[in-house]
Amino acid sequence: MPKQVVPASQRSPHIVVIGAGFGGIAVARALPKDANVTVVDQHNYQTFLPLLYQVASSGLAADQIAYPVRAALRGTSANFRLGTAQRVDAVNQVVKLADGTDLHYDHLILAAGSVTNDYGVSGVSEFAFGMKSLKEALTIRATFLRRFEELASAIDDGREVVPLSVVVIGGGPTGVEMAGALAELAAGPLAKDRKDAASMISVELIELGDRILSTFAPELSDRAAKDLGSLGVRIHLNTPVESVSERAIGVAGAPSIPANLTIWAAGVRGVDLGSVSGAVAANGRLVVDETLRIGGAENIWVIGDLSGAIGPGGRPLPMVAPVAIQQGRHVARQITALERGKAIEPFVYKDKGSMATIGRHKAIVETKHLHFGGFVAWFAWLGLHLVQLMGGRNRVGTLADWSWNYLTFDRGNRHIIDVE
Amino acid sequence: MPKQVVPASQRSPHIVVIGAGFGGIAVARALPKDANVTVVDQHNYQTFLPLLYQVASSGLAADQIAYPVRAALRGTSANFRLGTAQRVDAVNQVVKLADGTDLHYDHLILAAGSVTNDYGVSGVSEFAFGMKSLKEALTIRATFLRRFEELASAIDDGREVVPLSVVVIGGGPTGVEMAGALAELAAGPLAKDRKDAASMISVELIELGDRILSTFAPELSDRAAKDLGSLGVRIHLNTPVESVSERAIGVAGAPSIPANLTIWAAGVRGVDLGSVSGAVAANGRLVVDETLRIGGAENIWVIGDLSGAIGPGGRPLPMVAPVAIQQGRHVARQITALERGKAIEPFVYKDKGSMATIGRHKAIVETKHLHFGGFVAWFAWLGLHLVQLMGGRNRVGTLADWSWNYLTFDRGNRHIIDVE
Numbered sequence: 001m002p003k004q005v006v007p008a009s010q011r012s013p014h015i016v017v018i019g020a021g022f023g024g025i026a027v028a029r030a031l032p033k034d035a036n037v038t039v040v041d042q043h044n045y046q047t048f049l050p051l052l053y054q055v056a057s058s059g060l061a062a063d064q065i066a067y068p069v070r071a072a073l074r075g076t077s078a079n080f081r082l083g084t085a086q087r088v089d090a091v092n093q094v095v096k097l098a099d100g101t102d103l104h105y106d107h108l109i110l111a112a113g114s115v116t117n118d119y120g121v122s123g124v125s126e127f128a129f130g131m132k133s134l135k136e137a138l139t140i141r142a143t144f145l146r147r148f149e150e151l152a153s154a155i156d157d158g159r160e161v162v163p164l165s166v167v168v169i170g171g172g173p174t175g176v177e178m179a180g181a182l183a184e185l186a187a188g189p190l191a192k193d194r195k196d197a198a199s200m201i202s203v204e205l206i207e208l209g210d211r212i213l214s215t216f217a218p219e220l221s222d223r224a225a226k227d228l229g230s231l232g233v234r235i236h237l238n239t240p241v242e243s244v245s246e247r248a249i250g251v252a253g254a255p256s257i258p259a260n261l262t263i264w265a266a267g268v269r270g271v272d273l274g275s276v277s278g279a280v281a282a283n284g285r286l287v288v289d290e291t292l293r294i295g296g297a298e299n300i301w302v303i304g305d306l307s308g309a310i311g312p313g314g315r316p317l318p319m320v321a322p323v324a325i326q327q328g329r330h331v332a333r334q335i336t337a338l339e340r341g342k343a344i345e346p347f348v349y350k351d352k353g354s355m356a357t358i359g360r361h362k363a364i365v366e367t368k369h370l371h372f373g374g375f376v377a378w379f380a381w382l383g384l385h386l387v388q389l390m391g392g393r394n395r396v397g398t399l400a401d402w403s404w405n406y407l408t409f410d411r412g413n414r415h416i417i418d419v420e
Numbered sequence: 421m422p423k424q425v426v427p428a429s430q431r432s433p434h435i436v437v438i439g440a441g442f443g444g445i446a447v448a449r450a451l452p453k454d455a456n457v458t459v460v461d462q463h464n465y466q467t468f469l470p471l472l473y474q475v476a477s478s479g480l481a482a483d484q485i486a487y488p489v490r491a492a493l494r495g496t497s498a499n500f501r502l503g504t505a506q507r508v509d510a511v512n513q514v515v516k517l518a519d520g521t522d523l524h525y526d527h528l529i530l531a532a533g534s535v536t537n538d539y540g541v542s543g544v545s546e547f548a549f550g551m552k553s554l555k556e557a558l559t560i561r562a563t564f565l566r567r568f569e570e571l572a573s574a575i576d577d578g579r580e581v582v583p584l585s586v587v588v589i590g591g592g593p594t595g596v597e598m599a600g601a602l603a604e605l606a607a608g609p610l611a612k613d614r615k616d617a618a619s620m621i622s623v624e625l626i627e628l629g630d631r632i633l634s635t636f637a638p639e640l641s642d643r644a645a646k647d648l649g650s651l652g653v654r655i656h657l658n659t660p661v662e663s664v665s666e667r668a669i670g671v672a673g674a675p676s677i678p679a680n681l682t683i684w685a686a687g688v689r690g691v692d693l694g695s696v697s698g699a700v701a702a703n704g705r706l707v708v709d710e711t712l713r714i715g716g717a718e719n720i721w722v723i724g725d726l727s728g729a730i731g732p733g734g735r736p737l738p739m740v741a742p743v744a745i746q747q748g749r750h751v752a753r754q755i756t757a758l759e760r761g762k763a764i765e766p767f768v769y770k771d772k773g774s775m776a777t778i779g780r781h782k783a784i785v786e787t788k789h790l791h792f793g794g795f796v797a798w799f800a801w802l803g804l805h806l807v808q809l810m811g812g813r814n815r816v817g818t819l820a821d822w823s824w825n826y827l828t829f830d831r832g833n834r835h836i837i838d839v840e
Contacts, residue, residue, distance in 0.1 A: 044569060045835040061483035061817070068834040070613040080613075081576065082569035101577060134837060149464060149502035156501065157521060193490040193500075393824040393832035397481070400820050404813040412813035414488040415465040417554060418840040 012036045013106030015335060016095055017078075018085045018273070020046050020069040022321040023111035023304035026328025028078040032336055037078035038103065040095070044069055044082050047134055048389055050321065051398075053174065055137040057181035058145070058189070058411040062134050064397045067390040085112065087274035090297055107299045107335050110273060110286065111328065114305035114319055117269035117283060123244035128264035131174055135419045142416045143261060144182065148190055149416075151197040163200040167249055167259035169241055170266030171207030171214070173356040176224060178263055179205040180358040183231040189411045204234045204257065206241060206249065208266070213356060213364070215318065216371075220364040223373040227358040241266070268319060270306040281308035285316065290346035292331055301335075303327035309347060317349055321388075326350065357381045360406070432456045433526030435755060436515055437498075438505045438693070440466050440489040442741040443531035443724035445810075446748025448498040452756055457498035458523065460515070464489055464502050467554055468809055470741065471818075473594065475557040477601035478565070478609070478831040482554050484817045487810040505532065507694035510717055527719045527755050530693060530706065531748065534725035534739055537689035537703060543664035548684040551594055555839045562836045563681060564602065568610055569836075571617035583620040587669055587679035589661055590686030591627030591634070593776040596644060598683055599625040600778040603651040609831045624654045624677065626661060626669065628686070633776060633784070635738070636791075640784040643793040647778040661686070688739060690726040701728035705736065710766035712751055721755075723747035729767060737769055741808070746770065777801045780826070 012035060017024045020041035028039050045066040054060040069080050084098040088108065095103040116132055118124035129143070130136045147164045154161045168179040183203040190198040205212065205228065211221040212228075212235060225235055236257065243250035244264070249257045269284035276294060281287045285308035286294060292309055294300045302308070304324030311317045327347060334344040353367030355377065363378035365371070382402065389395050405411055432455060437444045440461035448459050465486040474480040489500050504518040508528065515523040536552055538544035549560045567584045574581045588599040603623040610618040625632065625648065631641040632648075632655060645655055656677065663670035664684070669677045689704035696714060701707045705728035706714060712729055714720045722728070724744030731737045747767060754764040773787030775797065783798035785791070802822065809815050825831055 043836065044565060061481040062837060063481035063483070063833045063835055066833075066835040066837075068613075068832070071830070071832070071834070074612070079576065081573060082566070083573070099573075101573070138837075145464060146502070153501060153503070153519075153521070156499065192494070193488075391832065393821065393828075393830075396820040396824060397817055400816040401813065404816060408813075410491070410813075412488070412491070412811065413483045413486075414491070415483055415486040416463065417482060417486075417558075420838040420840050 013339065014038065014104060015107045015109070016040065016103055016105035017109045017111060018095065019111035019113055019304070019306075020072070020080070021049075021111060021113045021304060021324060022046075023113075023324030023328040024109070025069075025072050026325045027109050027111065027303070027332045028073055028076050030329045030332030031076070031078070033077055035077055037076070038081055039069065039073060039078050040081045040083050040085055040097070040103065041069055042082070042084040044080070046072055046390065048394075049132070050385060050388075052131055052134070052137045053178040053181050055134065055413075056131070056140040056144075056178065057185045058141055058413045058415075059181065059405055060398060060401055061413050062138055062417075064394050064401065065389075066134060067394060072390055085273060088276045088300070090276065090300060093299070105299075108301070109328075109331055110276065110300065110302045110306055111304050111324065112271045112273060112306050114268035114284075115271050116264060117267040118264065119267060121241055121243060124264050127244045127246055128169070128262040131178060131263065131265050132268065138417055138419045140263060141413075142418050144185075145414055145416050147261060148186075148194075148197055148201065151200050152194045155196055161200060162260070163202065164261060165258050166201065166203045166261045166263070167206060167257060168203070168263045168265055169206045169244075169249070170264065171205055171209070171212030171235070171237075172265065173213065173354070175205060175207075175263075175265035176212055176228065176356055176358060178265055179203050179233045180228055180231055180362070183228070183233045184359050185411055187232060188409050189414065192410075202234070203232065204236065204259075206236045206239045206257065208238070208240055210237050212237075216354065216356070216364060216366050220366055220371055220373060224356065224358050224364050227362040227373075231359050268305065270308075273306075276300065282316065291334060291344055292327060292347050301331045303331055309349075311349055320354070322352060323349055355381050355384070433759065434458065434524060435527045435529070436460065436523055436525035437529045437531060438515065439531035439533055439724070439726075440492070440500070441469075441531060441533045441724060441744060443533075443744030443748040444529070445489075445492050446745045447529050447531065447723070447752045448493055448496050450749045450752030451496070451498070453497055455497055457496070458501055459489065459493060459498050460501045460503050460505055460517070460523070461489055462502070462504040464500070466492055466810065468814070469552070470805060470808075472551055472554070472557045473598040473601050475554065475833075476551070476560040476564075476598065477605045478561055478833045478835075479601065479825055480818060480821055481833050482558055482837075484814055484821065485809075486554060487814060492810055505693060508696045508720070510696065510720060513719070525719070528721070529748075529751055530696070530720065530722045530726055531724050531744065532691045532693060532726050534688035534704075535691050536684060537687040538684065539687060541661055541663060544684050547664045547666055548589070548682040551598060551683065551685050552688065558837055558839045560683060561833075562838050564605075565834055565836050567681060568606075568614075568617055568621065571620050572614045575616055581620060582680070583622065584681060585678050586621065586623045586681045586683070587626060587677060588623070588683045588685055589626045589664075589669070590684065591625055591629070591632030591655070591657075592685065593633065593774075595625060595627075595683075595685035596632055596648065596776055596778060598685055599623050599653045600648055600651055600782070603648075603653045604779050605831055607652060608829050609834060612830075622654070623652065624656065624679075626656045626659045626677070628658070628660055630657055632657075635774065636776070636784060636786050640786055640791055640793060644776065644778050644784055647782040647793075651779050688725065690728075693726075696720065702736065711754060711764055712747060712767050721751045723751055729769075731769055740774070742772060743769055775801050775804070
């Protein structure tokens with residue numbers, strides 16, 4: 001097995017960051033310019049996950065929500081390593097990569113993110129699409145558009161037409177945005193393409209609890225539900241999914257719901273990096289102390305979706321980009337302090353609010369002091385996501401596509417591209 | 421097997437177009453608004469093939485050179501059918517689709533285009549990448565960038581570094597543009613990413629004849645060769661390729677050329693639609709008369725790359741977009757004339773010239789009266805391709821990416837996306 005060669009007279013401690021998502025890139029950018037940093041990711045690009053549903057619903061090109069990791073690291077001293085971290089050997093301070101390489105570290109930041117969590121519901125991995133990667137988004141897009149073409153062909157041939165029942169499971173922001181965008185795609189551009197075929201498409205949303213977007217204020221949930229309804233999305237509340245099969249979704253204590261295209265947006269869990277410390281919290285997140293370090297290890301930090309950090313109310317922090325970014329910057333500062341022999345500080349999350357978009361002119365925004373929806377919220381959503389998109393190129397390209405979609409009521413990326 | 425249901429009182433003859441490339445779309449758009457037209461293609465999008473090399477070399481997103489067929493057909497009466505034509509039954513006037521459907525036609529336009537032609541050279545299909553589809557372009561991009569990352573990892577690990585030898589076979593416009601763009605990518609953005617790894621990449625171009633771009637005037641060939649040389653591309657002339665293997669290209673009567681990433685741009689042939697008429701010309705193109713119809717068949721027309729139409733000098737017309745578009749419009753006019761009981765006319769190709777781009781500020785243009793190269797030619801190339809790109813969205817997005825690439829010397833789409 002090849003072993004990473006580290007010069008004996010290493011100028012500074014080797015800081016290894018696993019994951020080039022929001023958190024990992026934030027760490028690398030916040031570390032001093034002379035730090036010795038390696039960022040590891042299985043992709044050579046960062047995925048802007050908040051806009052994944054727009055790729056799935058033909059609003060954006062896949063490349064527009066991706067950003068090369070090496071470009072994100074320009075101006076830093078960090079090196080990039082394309083590879084998959086499989087296991088951490090905390091005793092020997094080594095990360096084992098899938099290609100057999102041992103990567104030695106002095107500080108290790110685990111920012112590997114999350115994967116789809118099926119909570120043990122049978123059939124999810126076989127019959128439902130996840131919403132965690134470009135591959136999944138392009139697969140949803142290709143499947144949805146191919147089914148639409150099959151509807152059109154069946155009508156042309158005078159064959160029996162089986163309606164396309166799209167069911168999104170999970171009424172959080174991902175599920176709500178996905179359901180709204182697919183309903184808009186069917187009612188707008190696809191109806192212009194083939195009205196008869198598009199009218200055979202229905203979109204439904206299943207939520208376990210008694211309202212969608214349950215982390216928002218109740219009146220915003222209501223508004224979002226009304227907005228989704230106006231797009232033709234049928235919402236099932238208080239609906240515990242028991243199983244997913246090819247043509248239906250099994251519900252505990254109720255009739256099953258017909259579905260021949262199921263999207264699972266009901267939850268995620270921290271990725272499995274082997275037993276780093278033995279302490280795994282709920283949802284596969286790693287238990288950390290208030291400095292974001294794994295108990296007993298002075299040099300293993302966990303941030304973002306993978307981190308089981310506890311917030312003010314004693315509840316785990318949400319799995320969202322602002323948490324990962326703030327934690328990344330915090331850890332960078334603490335490592336710098338440690339290396340200079342200074343004391344380190346606990347992490348405190350500053351919640352700047354949250355937002356979700358439902359469709360054209362429809363969104364909700366909630367901050368500490370403000371709750372609002374409608375056109376202004378939608379515009380705020382657009383602006384914030386444009387600003388957050390890394391790199392001018394993605395901003396310009398996304399703005400171009402959004403302007404086009406907005407002005408023409410069209411979605412230009414209706415291309416069936418099959419990914420591996 | 422399902423059979424296309426055609427109402428007995430069909431209002432007008434059914435015109436079936438096989439292929440939604442430049443030719444097929446041109447036919448559909450030029451037919452009268454009340455014509456009964458079906459366009460068949462295996463993809464739900466048209467691929468702008470002249471810019472495929474820019475997707476392969478990270479300059480553009482895949483979606484930017486694709487355009488939904490249904491969007492291209494808006495404003496016409498044409499219907500779209502997603503499917504693959506397998507065979508034509510000229511006796512019963514039926515096209516057999518791969519899904520088992522029989523599509524009856526009164527007029528049939530074969531515009532199915534071309535596929536890679538290996539001219540019997542062994543190893544091309546196993547060890548070389550073609551340049552005929554989005555899938556192939558994204559595969560070249562992913563492979564090239566992954567090899568670059570492997571170089572960086574090998575250097576980091578102190579392992580043996582095997583240089584990346586990219587060899588493009590075929591010195592026509594496709595090969596020249598591909599070689600130039602990959603050399604620019606390596607020398608620019610990748611060198612900024614990792615200078616040591618990028619310096620291990622070489623790009624070479626193999627041409628059978630005694631000059632590249634042999635359809636252009638000799639002085640333009642020379643200029644292009646000089647331009648490619650300034651980008652670091654090594655050109656092998658008079659080099660007959662005998663075989664392609666994983667690590668080398670066999671040359672008749674000369675030492676083999678090391679290559680661990682081979683791109684085959686040496687030629688294409690008409691797609692195989694079974695024996696439509698029995699008469700197949702060179703390169704798999706179907707023999708047609710001067711009205712572009714297959715001999716003996718009054719209602720089967722062949723246009724574009726698949727058409728063996730003969731030009732003024734007795735030579736087959738080139739396999740380029742302007743030929744397909746002019747032929748498409750011509751056939752639409754002739755069918756309309758026929759249906760109105762009027763006489764039809766032979767097709768005459770109006771050659772407006774050709775161009776090729778080599779790199780930043782480098783291109784050549786040749787028309788009947790003008791030969792020129794350099795910055796002006798490059799700018800003309802940019803403008804013409806922007807105008808030709810279908811739909812405002814693709815134009816705006818491409819202009820955004822090109823401006824970004826130009827101003828920053830970067831290529832923003834350096835993402836490894838694996839397609840099926």
